[in-house]
Amino acid sequence: MKNGGGGKTKRNREQCGDYLDVTWNDHIPAREYFEQLIRVSRERIIWGANYFNCFENGGGALVWYKNMGHPNLSNCEIASLSFQKKVDFVHLNWASGFYRRMKEGEVIHPCQKPVALYKWLLTNYAKPGDLILDTHVGSASSLIACHDLGFSAVGFEIDEEYYKASKQRLKDHMAQMRIEDMSNHISGEDDKPEQITMW
Ligand SMILES: C[S@@+](CC[C@H](N)C(=O)[O-])C[C@H]1O[C@@H](n2cnc3c(N)ncnc32)[C@H](O)[C@@H]1O
Numbered sequence: 226m227k228n229g230g231g232g233k234t235k236r237n238r239e240q241c242g243d244y245l246d247v248t249w250n251d252h253i254p255a256r257e258y259f260e261q262l263i264r265v266s267r268e269r270i271i272w273g274a275n276y277f278n279c280f281e282n283g284g285g286a287l288v289w290y291k292n293m294g295h296p297n298l299s300n301c302e303i304a305s306l307s308f309q310k311k312v313d314f315v316h317l318n319w320a321s322g323f324y325r326r327m328k329e330g331e332v333i334h335p336c337q338k339p340v341a342l343y344k345w346l347l348t349n350y351a352k353p354g355d356l357i358l359d360t361h362v363g364s365a366s367s368l369i370a371c372h373d374l375g376f377s378a379v380g381f382e383i384d385e386e387y388y389k390a391s392k393q394r395l396k397d398h399m400a401q402m403r404i405e406d407m408s409n410h411i412s413g414e415d416d417k418p419e420q421i422t423m424w
Pocket of ligand 1: 334336337338339360361362363364365366367381382383384387
């Protein structure tokens, strides 16, 4: 899952804390990135598709209405879908309470997407046993959703600061026992088949 937009701008730093300047948001990934992604994956969901102009398979897409509630901010994000031609729509509010969640430490990345959005993607588009790849992990929301829904996943994050923060977020989350873990534990079926790896 690739995401466009949302680098560590001055505004992000002021809002999100002491972030360093980085250049990963300055340009669209090279064609080789998309070629390699196609080579290593069976299907793809690519956020920022309108920005990257990377639609596949006749323009299948998902529009996420996040309702940012500010005239200068995008109210929607668009992901290209490699596996269908139709356009889907999901409405999940994200703006409301964003800065409160940031202060409370739940939001650790300026481009963090809600775990609920990744759960929606997995529930609607993934099949049991699918291995999920997120090449741009950011806050690890995708990996948390994979863990909660029992999908194995591999994630990559290039920024050391985000890598450490998201790895810790994932670790803290995985340390909490899920309801099904508890019932499996009680019934003696204590298998946790999914594996989450982060690089
Ligand atoms: C838009 S953010 C992803 C946000 C994520 N979807 C979330 O919900 O938190 C993009 C992330 O990709 C990372 N990144 C940029 N280039 C990368 C690369 N070549 N390999 C791995 N990660 C990269 C950035 O450091 C940044 O944290």
